Amino acid sequence: MTRSLQACWVSFSQFAATFGGFQMFTLRLLPYLPRAILRPRLITEQIYSLGALSLVLIMFGGFFVGTVLALQSYSTLLEFGQVDALGAFASEALVRELGPVVTALLFAGRAGSAVASEVGLMRATNQLAAMELMAVDPLQRVIVPRFIAGVVSVPLLAAIFCTMGVLGAYLVGVHQLGVDAGAFWSHIQDRVDLFDDVGSGLFKSFVFGVSASLMGVYEGYYAAPNAGGVSRAATRTVVITSVWILLFDFVLTGMTMPGV
Amino acid sequence: MLSHKKPPNIIEIQDVRYSRGKRAIFDGLNMNFPRGAVSAVMGPSGTGKTTLLNLITGQLVPDDGAVLFDGKVVCPCSRHGLYNTRRQIGVLFQDGALLTDLNVFENVAFPLREHTRLPEQLIRQIVLMRLNSVGLRAAWQRMPSELSGGMARRVGLARALVMDPKLIIYDEPFTGLDPIAVGVILRLIRQTNDVLGITSIVVTHDVAEAEMLADLIFLISEGKVVASGSPLDMQQKASSMVRQFMQGLADGPVPFHYPGTSYADQLQTMSRT
Amino acid sequence: MSTETRAIDIGVGLFILLGLGSVVFLTSQTLGSSGLSDSTSYTLHARFDHIGDLKVRAPVALAGVTIGRVSQISVDPMDYQASVELRIDKTFDQLPIDTFASIATTGILGGKYIELGPGGDEEFLQDQGEIEFTQSAILLENLIGKFMVNGTADKDD
Numbered sequence: 001m002t003r004s005l006q007a008c009w010v011s012f013s014q015f016a017a018t019f020g021g022f023q024m025f026t027l028r029l030l031p032y033l034p035r036a037i038l039r040p041r042l043i044t045e046q047i048y049s050l051g052a053l054s055l056v057l058i059m060f061g062g063f064f065v066g067t068v069l070a071l072q073s074y075s076t077l078l079e080f081g082q083v084d085a086l087g088a089f090a091s092e093a094l095v096r097e098l099g100p101v102v103t104a105l106l107f108a109g110r111a112g113s114a115v116a117s118e119v120g121l122m123r124a125t126n127q128l129a130a131m132e133l134m135a136v137d138p139l140q141r142v143i144v145p146r147f148i149a150g151v152v153s154v155p156l157l158a159a160i161f162c163t164m165g166v167l168g169a170y171l172v173g174v175h176q177l178g179v180d181a182g183a184f185w186s187h188i189q190d191r192v193d194l195f196d197d198v199g200s201g202l203f204k205s206f207v208f209g210v211s212a213s214l215m216g217v218y219e220g221y222y223a224a225p226n227a228g229g230v231s232r233a234a235t236r237t238v239v240i241t242s243v244w245i246l247l248f249d250f251v252l253t254g255m256t257m258p259g260v
Numbered sequence: 261m262l263s264h265k266k267p268p269n270i271i272e273i274q275d276v277r278y279s280r281g282k283r284a285i286f287d288g289l290n291m292n293f294p295r296g297a298v299s300a301v302m303g304p305s306g307t308g309k310t311t312l313l314n315l316i317t318g319q320l321v322p323d324d325g326a327v328l329f330d331g332k333v334v335c336p337c338s339r340h341g342l343y344n345t346r347r348q349i350g351v352l353f354q355d356g357a358l359l360t361d362l363n364v365f366e367n368v369a370f371p372l373r374e375h376t377r378l379p380e381q382l383i384r385q386i387v388l389m390r391l392n393s394v395g396l397r398a399a400w401q402r403m404p405s406e407l408s409g410g411m412a413r414r415v416g417l418a419r420a421l422v423m424d425p426k427l428i429i430y431d432e433p434f435t436g437l438d439p440i441a442v443g444v445i446l447r448l449i450r451q452t453n454d455v456l457g458i459t460s461i462v463v464t465h466d467v468a469e470a471e472m473l474a475d476l477i478f479l480i481s482e483g484k485v486v487a488s489g490s491p492l493d494m495q496q497k498a499s500s501m502v503r504q505f506m507q508g509l510a511d512g513p514v515p516f517h518y519p520g521t522s523y524a525d526q527l528q529t530m531s532r533t
Numbered sequence: 534m535s536t537e538t539r540a541i542d543i544g545v546g547l548f549i550l551l552g553l554g555s556v557v558f559l560t561s562q563t564l565g566s567s568g569l570s571d572s573t574s575y576t577l578h579a580r581f582d583h584i585g586d587l588k589v590r591a592p593v594a595l596a597g598v599t600i601g602r603v604s605q606i607s608v609d610p611m612d613y614q615a616s617v618e619l620r621i622d623k624t625f626d627q628l629p630i631d632t633f634a635s636i637a638t639t640g641i642l643g644g645k646y647i648e649l650g651p652g653g654d655e656e657f658l659q660d661q662g663e664i665e666f667t668q669s670a671i672l673l674e675n676l677i678g679k680f681m682v683n684g685t686a687d688k689d690d
Contacts, residue, residue, distance in 0.1 A: 041538075048541045052548035095559060121360070130357035133317055134423075135343035136374045156552025163555035166562070185562065192563040193590070202556070 018240075025218050032137075032144045042145035043152075050111040050146070050213075051153030055160070061106055062161035065098055066090060066168025074177050086177070087184035088191035090169035091162070095192060095201045099162035101249050104208035107154055108241035112216035115146050116237040119220025120230035128221075143217045150213025151206070158205035204252050208245050215241045267331040270295045270427050270459045271316060276325035278311060285311050287483040289325070293427075293476075298453050298460040300474035302467070304505065304514050307480050309463045313431055316461075317349060318342045330426065347375065350420030350428040354435055356412035358404040358419075364391070365400040368419045375423065390418040394448060410441030417448060421456070428452065430462045434469050446473055467506055471495075479505060481513075574601065574620040575660040579634045579647070584615045585670030587636055587645040593619050594637075595649045600625045603647065619647065629654040635668035645670060 036043065069090045077083050119142060122128050128138045166188070173179040192198070216237050223233035271293040278286045285308040293299050303309055314320040315327050318334045327334045329345050358367045368387045372378060378386075391397040394414040404412060413433060420428055430449060434442050446469060453460045464470055470477055471491040479487045479494070479502060487494060487502045494506060504512030520526070584606065593601035601621035609616050621628070631652030636645050649664075658664070 044545045045541055047548065048545045051552075052544040055548060055551070091562070125355065125360070126353045126357035127359050129319075130351070130353055130359075132319065133346055133349070133351045134371045134374070134419075135346040136371070137343075141374070153548075156549065156555070159552050159555035159559060163558050166559075188562050190592075194560055194563045198556075198559050198563055 021222070022214075022218055025221070026214060029139065029144060029147065029214075032140050033148070035140065036144045036148055039145070042141070043148050046145045046149030047153055050107075050115065050149050051157060054107060054110045054153070054157060057106055057110055058103060058157045058161050059164045061102060062094075062099070062164030063168040065102060065161075066094060066165030066170075067172045069093060069098070069165065070169040070172040070177070074173070083177075083179055084183035085187050085191070086173045086179050087166070087169060088187035090173070091166045091188045092192050092197060094162045094165040094169075095197045097201075097249070097253070099158045099165065100201050100205035100208055101245060103158040103161045103205060104154060104212055104245045105242055107150075107157060107209070108212045108215075108238050108245070111150065111153070112212045112237045112241055113234040115150070115213070115216035116220040116223070116233040117230050119143070119146070119217060120223030120233040123221065123223050124225040124227075124230055126225075138221075143221060147213045147217050150216065151209045154209025154212065155202050155205045158201065158208075162201065200252075204249065207248055207252060211244050211248065212241045215244070266295070267328075268295060269293055269328075270330060271461070272328040273312075273315070274326050274328065276315065276322040276327065278308075278315065278320065278322050280311075284483055286315075286322070289480075289484060291478060291485060291488075293459065293461055295459050296453075296457065297475040298449065298462065298473055299476045299478065300462045300464060300470040301478045301480065302465055302470055302505065303480035305465065308483065309465075309480065310431065312480070313351070313429060313463055316429065317346060317351060347423055348426045350423070350425035352413065352416045352420045352428065352430045352433060354432040355409065356404070356407075356416030358407075358412055358415055360404050362404075363400070364396065364402050364404070364407070364415050367404065367415060368422055370419065371423045386422060387418075390422050391415075393421075393452075394418045395444075408441070410437050410444060413437075413441075413445060414448065417452070421452065424456075425458060427459045427461065430460065430464070432464055433462060434464060434466045442469060449473060467508065481505075573623055575623055575626060576604070577619045577621055577628075577658060577662055577664055579617050579619065579664040579667050580609070580614045581617060581636060581667050581669045582614060583669040583672070584617065585636055585638075585645050585672060587617070587647070587670065592646045593621060593649065594646055595625065595628075595651070597648075600649075617647070626657065628658045630656040630658055630662075631666060632658060632664055633666045633668070634664045636670040638671070638673075 070086060073086060073089050074083065077086055077089065119128075122138075122142065128142065131138045131141060170181075170184060174181045174184055219233040219237045219240075223229040269292040271291070273289055273291040276286050276289045277284070278289075289312075291301075301309055301312060311320065315322055316329070316334065318327075321335070329349070332345070334345055335342065358364075359370065362370065365387055368390055369383050372383050372386065388397055388400070391400055394417055396411060396414055396418070399407070399411065399415075404415070407415065433445050433449065437445065449460060449462065450473060452458065462470065462474065471494075474491060477488065477491055477494050478485050481501055487497050487499060489497070494502060497503070497506075501513045503509070504514060510516050521529075587603065587606065589603055589606055591603045592599040593603065601619055603617055604620045605618035607616050607618075608614070628649065629652040631654045633650040633652060635648050635650070637648040638645055652666075
């Protein structure tokens with residue numbers, strides 16, 4: 001009993017320490033951000049490896065989430081005689097919730113962990129130290145471009161995810177379940193709001209993008225310089241980012257939901 | 261008028277104290293590295309050779325005392341000043357520490373691209389010249405993962421030299437290399453030092469190589485310099501510590517057994533539980 | 534420029550285009566065709582005693598077809614009436630001056646919208662014009678209340 005309490009306390013204090021270190025790291029990063037614009041090449045390279053290379057996964061995920069959403073909601077809507085609202089239902093769920101959240105989770109698994117292990121390996125093989133000794137600041141050269149690229153990529157990926165999802169729902173709903181195509185789109189127009197839904201979805205995915213990318217570079221930068229440390233950094237990035245995303249999602253949904 | 265005569269020692273370590281936690285690593289360390297010479301820093305593992313390297317490059321700050329580079333204190337108090345100092349120091353890491361996502365050419369070009377705005381044409385010439393001097397001009401397109409340990413170190417050397425440093429520090433340059441690669445590195449260190457007229461510090465525990473290479477050897481143990489001098493001097497020193505290290509004896513001032521209770525005591529206590 | 538950096542540039546360019554294209558797609562689908570800007574629409578005003586839960590951006594319909602949106606809702610402090618601003622598509626700029634505006638409901642429990650009933654006058658409403666004839670929202674709860682009161686009153690007879 002006391003042992004498990006102790007374990008709880010240890011993991012809690014670890015969490016608190018990580019959080020504190022994380023905040024310090026974030027503050028240290030801020031002054032570097034404006035100067036990063038001077039080297040756009042570094043950022044595009046990272047957008048390529050973090051964003052563009054995640055594209056297939058995101059499109060695949062979005063499409064199938066959309067189709068499943070349409071299939072699932074169809075029977076319920078049929079019961080209430082509201083089958084026409086299928087498009088509105090699916091796209092609102094996608095744009096508000098599933099798009100930002102699932103995209104961020106997939107991004108954390110695909111790109112966040114990759115950043116953590118890449119930077120961690122650079123730490124382990126003295127590459128960061130070598131840069132430091134060549135009078136090149138690794139925060140400016142390595143960390144900040146990856147961070148910015150992540151922040152840019154996630155909202156774009158989320159938008160692509162939602163679009164693929166709506167198209168998936170359209171294919172299943174209209175071509176398989178026989179919902180009227182006109183009704184499908186007009187209900188979306190009616191029900192989904194640009195600011196309340198699309199805007200808040202993009203805002204959410206921006207916040208998620210910041211947390212996922214920050215976590216990846218942070219864990220990598222402070223990884224223990226050995227094989228275990230690198231793999232731990234990747235794992236922790238995925239786990240902690242996922243917890244954060246779900247937590248943030250709850251808070252942000254509460255904040256942006258009209259009438260809550 | 262102040263005279264602009266350069267100080268005779270490129271690095272002066274003055275009474276440096278440094279401790280990690282409660283363990284004192286350096287306790288009043290004094291060293292002078294003369295300009296133009298190849299100095300070897302030797303000592304048993306765990307005597308803080310790497311810490312010394314970090315103190316010289318300003319990655320660590322001494323608790324007390326000072327490290328002077330070219331007559332000026334190395335201090336991370338101003339990032340700008342520190343980076344200015346570091347630009348004049350080349351460091352070759354044990355494994356080369358090449359950037360794994362860049363090829364050989366880009367690795368060597370890296371400091372130039374970061375610090376200068378030279379035209380591409382000129383960068384190409386400088387890089388190829390440096391690669392040629394380490395004998396790897398033809399390998400310019402290879403990725404670091406395709407290089408052997410010795411080749412990676414040679415690329416690292418080319419990179420360390422590309423900014424024309426005044427001082428170059430080698431961290432364990434011979435470890436884990438086959439005899440041919442060791443011979444190549446030995447020759448390269450000596451050649452670079454003499455041809456370019458720079459100063460070299462080699463941190464190593466390979467006695468034979470250090471004796472072949474160095475003009476001056478420092479032997480550090482327990483936070484202090486226990487002996488220094490030319491290789492010949494060191495051979496003749498009578499101190500038991502120097503003899504143990506230089507001749508590679510298993511037991512001596514550095515004991516074979518990790519200090520602790522006696523064997524008999526431990527057997528007794530462990531059988532009781 | 535090497536072929537590798539060109540490939541990266543193309544990849545990033547396509548990715549960003551695709552992302553922005555998706556944002557545009559989502560935006561256009563939610564706004565529909567009636568992205569009403571100043572150049573494609575004109576403004577009308579209408580006053581109601583009660584607007585129910587009419588919201589900004591609710592549709593304005595003519596014979597059931599959406600021709601505009603509610604752009605602003607406020608209360609006139611002088612006579613305590615709700616003042617509603619409507620943006621109407623310019624293609625429908627021939628609404629007679631005696632056009633009738635009522636607040637209607639989609640389905641039984643659906644959202645509110647404004648239904649316009651065109652009058653017969655020769656003169657047309659101009660930009661910033663006022664719709665004189667309006668009917669307030671029918672509040673379902675009031676109807677139910679009335680029905681119940683009447684129902685019990687009938688029984689008492």
